[in-house]
Amino acid sequence: MSEKRKIIIDTDPGQDDAVAILLALGSMDELDVLGLTSVAGNVPLALTTRNARIVLEVAGKKDIPVYAGCDKPISRQLVTAEHVHGATGLDGPELFEPTIPVQDKHAVDFIIDTLRSEPEGSVTLCTLGALTNIATAFSRAPDIAGRVKELVMMGGGYFEGGNITPAAEFNIYVDPEAADLVMKSGVPIVMMPLDVTHKVLTTKERVAKIAALNTPVSKFVVEMLDFFERFDIEKYGSDGGPLHDPTVIAYLLKPDLFTGRVCNVEIEVNSELTLGMTVVDWWHVTQRAHNALVIGDVDADGFFALLTERIGRL
Numbered sequence: 599m600s601e602k603r604k605i606i607i608d609t610d611p612g613q614d615d616a617v618a619i620l621l622a623l624g625s626m627d628e629l630d631v632l633g634l635t636s637v638a639g640n641v642p643l644a645l646t647t648r649n650a651r652i653v654l655e656v657a658g659k660k661d662i663p664v665y666a667g668c669d670k671p672i673s674r675q676l677v678t679a680e681h682v683h684g685a686t687g688l689d690g691p692e693l694f695e696p697t698i699p700v701q702d703k704h705a706v707d708f709i710i711d712t713l714r715s716e717p718e719g720s721v722t723l724c725t726l727g728a729l730t731n732i733a734t735a736f737s738r739a740p741d742i743a744g745r746v747k748e749l750v751m752m753g754g755g756y757f758e759g760g761n762i763t764p765a766a767e768f769n770i771y772v773d774p775e776a777a778d779l780v781m782k783s784g785v786p787i788v789m790m791p792l793d794v795t796h797k798v799l800t801t802k803e804r805v806a807k808i809a810a811l812n813t814p815v816s817k818f819v820v821e822m823l824d825f826f827e828r829f830d831i832e833k834y835g836s837d838g839g840p841l842h843d844p845t846v847i848a849y850l851l852k853p854d855l856f857t858g859r860v861c862n863v864e865i866e867v868n869s870e871l872t873l874g875m876t877v878v879d880w881w882h883v884t885q886r887a888h889n890a891l892v893i894g895d896v897d898a899d900g901f902f903a904l905l906t907e908r909i910g911r912l
């Protein structure tokens with residue numbers, strides 16, 4: 599048995615974040631989840647922190663610590679997405695007040711301390727929301743960027759365009775300055791943009807297979823998806839909604855499900871029109887440094903088979 603992969607999940611739950619966390623929790627023989635760090639994004643920090651604890655409790659994993667992070671972007675006002683996720687951020691299932699405590703330590707301090715204390719190159723950062731916590735940690739402790747094994751992020755879009763503006767995907771748009779700093783940090787980055795997440799749609803057939811697990815966790819997931827997908831179905835006329843964040847965890851578990859290209863990615867931080875756009879030099883037309891593996895395609899059926907099997911373990 600190879601050593602478990604140590605990960606920190608930085609998240610703004612969000613129904614798709616919740617499914618990503620459950621995928622990780624169903625894979626504990628491969629992943630060592632050192633902690634969840636919450637960030638403001640889909641909904642304000644108090645709710646993303648609460649939702650992270652709810653998900654752990656639904657999965658019966660009360661021993662995983664939750665650290666609350668930044669409540670607003672580095673230098674902008676917070677933009678949220680209740681129109682997608684509902685007022686709680688986790689609309690769909692009946693929610694409850696979690697009993698899991700929030701750690702006293704700030705998420706940024708947890709990220710810094712963990713990267714400094716764990717062996718160099720042994721911790722993977724999995725980011726499912728705005729990059730505010732990560733960028734703040736890198737700014738406050740420049741020594742830690744070189745200690746990160748890999749940063750696998752859900753964010754950006756190129757050929758697919760944006761989802762919060764015509765040019766920008768939500769996680770990047772919320773905190774473009776943070777994304778810019780992280781993209782220039784030198785950390786090995788794998789980027790899951792809308793170009794790939796829009797290919798993993800929660801079709802009726804796929805959701806039915808999750809429902810057929812007939813467990814309390816699968817019921818919770820189906821109720822979240824029923825709510826979450828309505829927005830994208832109405833917007834795109836698709837069969838199901840894009841299950842963005844679980845692609846990050848699936849990449850850790852089965853990277854061969856995905857294909858992409860190493861290239862340069864830069865973030866627009868000035869233009870009002872294209873603020874938060876991920877400018878991907880997919881065709882290598884510039885000499886800019888290749889700073890990310892940009893994922894463009896996925897075996898969607900393989901992804902859902904993995905997700906369903908792992909949720910079935912909880």
Ligand code: RIB
Pocket residue numbers: 610612613614615639640726727728752761767768769842843
């Ligand atoms: O644009 C999709 C991303 O923004 C997902 O991570 C979703 O949870 C929201 O955070």
Ligand code: CA
Pocket residue numbers: 609610611612614615640726727843
């Ligand atoms: Ca998210």
